[in-house]
C-alpha cells in the first residue's frame with residue numbers, strides 16, 4: 001500500500017495542471033456551460049492526444065498507457081480542482097473500464113476512446129451505486145435494443161455508448177453508435193453544470209454485443225469509478241479550501257483581514273483536517289483498485305470524500321459572503337459538482353450500508 | 366381594544382367594503398384607512414394603536430371573507446424594515462407620505478445598505494452624501510440589493526462625514542429609485558436568477574426632507590432597521606411543517622422507494638428541530654405580546670438558516686437520481702423571493718443565502734456572544750479612527 005504520489009504521478013499532475021491552467025479558466029467554463037455544447041471536446045482531445053489521459057489504465061497491449069488506476073485518480077483530482085467540462089468520467093473511466101472487463105476487450109474501440117477521436121459513455125444512471133442489480137430498463141430482443149436510461153453522465157458528448165441490456169438469456173452488454181436514428185440522447189437540465197447528464201432512448205437500436213461476463217464487467221466499472229471519484233472530490237475540496245484561505249487573507253472588514261478572526265481560522269483548520277483524512281482515503285482507494293481490499297477502500301473513500309467535498313464547497317460559498325452567492329464567482333460550480341458527486345455512484349448513506357457488513361459491523365436486526 | 370371589539374369592527378368594515386365587489390387596490394386602501402392594516406401602528410397610519418397579537422383577529426376575519434391581501438412576500442422589505450424605521454424616525458409628513466402606498470404594495474421598497482467594501486462591517490459604508498443647499502448629492506455603489514429592479518423607494522445608508530470615526534459619520538435617507546443618476550444592474554445568483562442587483566448612484570439629488578433621523582445619526586436608525594429585519598423571520602406564525610421541512614416531509618411521504626433507515630433518522634431529527642424552531646417562534650411572539658421580548662430571537666435566524674440548509678441538502682440525497690437535475694437555469698429577475706418555491710435543487714442553492722442575507726450567521730453568533738451572553742467583545746481596531754483613515 002503506497003499512499004503517496006510517485007514522481008511519475010507528480011509529473012503527470014503537473015502536465016495536466018499546466019494544460020488546465022491554460023485551457024480551463026472559470027470564466028470560459030461558465031460561458032460554455034449554458035451553451036448547447038457544454039463539453040469542451042477540444043480540451044478533451046488535447047488531454048487525450050498529448051497527455052494520454054484517455055487510456056491511462058488501458059494495457060499497452062491494447063494500445064493504452066499501461067499505467068494504473070492511481071494515475072487515473074491523479075487526473076481526476078486535477079479535473080476536480082478545475083471542474084473542467086471534459087468527458088473523463090464517462091469515457092475514460094466508466095466506459096473504458098467496462099470495455100476492459102469484457103473478454104476479449106475491443107482493442108479498436110479502446111484505441112479510439114483513448115485517442116479522444118471517439119467519446120464513450122456508460123449507459124447507466126450516474127446515481128447507480130456499485131453492487132446494484134443489473135439494470136433492466138433496456139431490453140435486448142430480436143437483435144436490437146429498446147428502452148430508456150435516465151441521467152447518463154457525459155452521454156451528450158458520446159459517439160458510442162456501452163449499454164447494459166437484458167436479453168432472453170439474461171444480462172448482456174453492448175456497444176451502440178449514437179449516430180443512428182434509433183438512438184435519442186436528450187440532455188437534461190443538470191444540477192452539475194460542468195458534468196451534464198442526458199437521458200438516452202433506444203428504439204430498436206442496432207448494437208454490437210460484447211462477449212465475456214456482462215455483470216462482472218459492469219460491476220467492475222462501477223466499483224472502479226466509485227473508488228476513483230473520491231480523488232475528484234479531494235480535488236474539489238482542495239480548490240475550495242485554497243480559494244477560501246486566499247480570499248480571507250485578503251478581504252478586510254472591521255479594519256482587518258476577515259481571516260484574522262479566530263472563529264474563521266478554526267473553521268478552515270477543521271476543513272484542512274477533513275481534507276487530510278479524505279486524501280489518505282482517496283489515495284488508498286486508488287491504490288486498492290483491482291485488489292482484495294478494493295471494495296472496502298472504495299466505500300470508505302467515497303462516503304468520506306463526498307461529504308468532505310460538499311462541506312468544503314458549502315464553507316467556500318458561506319465564507320465568501322455575498323460574492324459566493326453570485327453566478328459570476330466560480331464557487332457555485334464547485335458546490336454543484338460536489339453535491340452531484342455526493343449522489344453519483346451512490347450516496348454516502350448507501351456506501352456506509354454496503355461497507356458495514358464487509359468490516360463486520362452488521363446492521364441491527 | 367380587545368379581540369371582540371376588533372372582530373366587530375372588522376365585520377363592520379367588511380359590510381361596508383364587500384371584497385367580492387370592491388377593486389383590490391380600493392379594498393386595501395380602505396382597509397389601511399380603517400386602521401386594519403397593522404393594528405399595532407398608530408391611528409391614521411393604518412393602525413389602531415392596539416396590541417400586535419390582535420392582528421390575527423383581523424386577518425382571520427378577512428381571510429374568511431375571501432378578502433385580498435397585500436401580497437406580503439412581494440413587499441417584505443417595505444413591511445419588515447422600511448415601515449418600522451419610518452415609524453420610529455420619520456416626521457409626520459414622511460409617515461403620511463410613505464406608509465400607505467408601502468402597505469398596499471403600490472410602492473415597493475428595497476434596502477440600499479451593503480456595499481462591496483461594507484458587508485458584515487456595515488458601518489464602513491462609503492457611499493457619500495454631500496450637502497447642497499436644501500438637498501444632498503449622493504454618489505456611490507451598493508450591492509446585493511434584492512428587489513432594486515422593482516422598487517420605487519429605497520432605504521439608504523450613506524457617509525456624510527468621513528472625518529469622524531465610522532459609526533458617527535453616517536446619515537440615513539429615503540431614496541426615490543426613479544431619481545436621475547440611479548442605475549440598477551442585475552446580479553445573477555447561483556440559482557440562475559437575478560434576485561439581487563448592483564445599484565450605482567451618481568450625483569443623485571435627495572431633498573433633505575427625505576432624511577430619516579438626524580444628520581450623523583444614521584447608524585442608530587440603521588440598527589432599528591436591522592433589528593426588525595432579524596425579527597421579521599420569527600415574526601409570522603406558521604403552521605406545523607409550514608417551513609422548509611414541509612416539502613421534504615412531503616417528498617418522503619410521496620416516495621416510499623427512497624426510504625432508508627439512515628435517511629429516516631436524519632429526517633425525523635430535522636423534523637424535531639424544525640418543530641422546536643416553530644415553537645420557539647410562537648414563544649417569542651407570546652413574549653412580545655406581554656412586552657418581554659426574550660433574547661432568544663437572535664438565535665432563531667441562526668437555526669432557521671442551518672435547518673433550511675440541512676433539510677435541502679438531505680432532500681437532494683434522498684431524491685438520488687432526481688437530485689442530479691435542476692428545473693431551470695434561465696436568468697430571470699423575479700418579483701418576489703420564495704425560499705420554498707420551485708424544486709429541490711433550487712431550494713438547496715437558495716438556502717445557501719439564508720446564512721448570508723440579513724447578517725451572516727457568523728456575525729449573528731458574535732452578536733449573541735457579546736450582546737446576549739455578555740462575553741468580552743473582540744478587541745477593535747476600527748472604532749476610534751476617522752473613517753477615511755481605516756485600512757481596507
Ligand SMILES: Cc1cc2nc3c(=O)[nH]c(=O)nc-3n(C[C@H](O)[C@H](O)[C@H](O)COP(=O)(O)OP(=O)(O)OC[C@H]3O[C@@H](n4cnc5c(N)ncnc54)[C@H](O)[C@@H]3O)c2cc1C
Pocket residue numbers: 251253254258261263264318319320321322323325475476477478479480481483484485486508509510511512561718721722723724725726727728731
Ligand atoms: C441573497 C442575498 C440577498 C441580500 N439582500 C440584500 C439587500 O437587499 N440589501 C442589502 O443591503 N444587502 C443585502 N445582502 C447583503 C448581505 O447583507 C451581505 O452579503 C452580508 O452582510 C455579508 O457581507 P459580505 O457579503 O460583504 O461578506 P463579508 O462581510 O465580506 O464576509 C465574508 C465572510 O466573513 C465572515 N465574517 C465577517 N466578519 C466576521 C467576524 N467578525 N467574525 C467572524 N466571521 C466574520 C462572514 O460571516 C462571511 O462568512 C444580501 C445578501 C444575499 C446573499
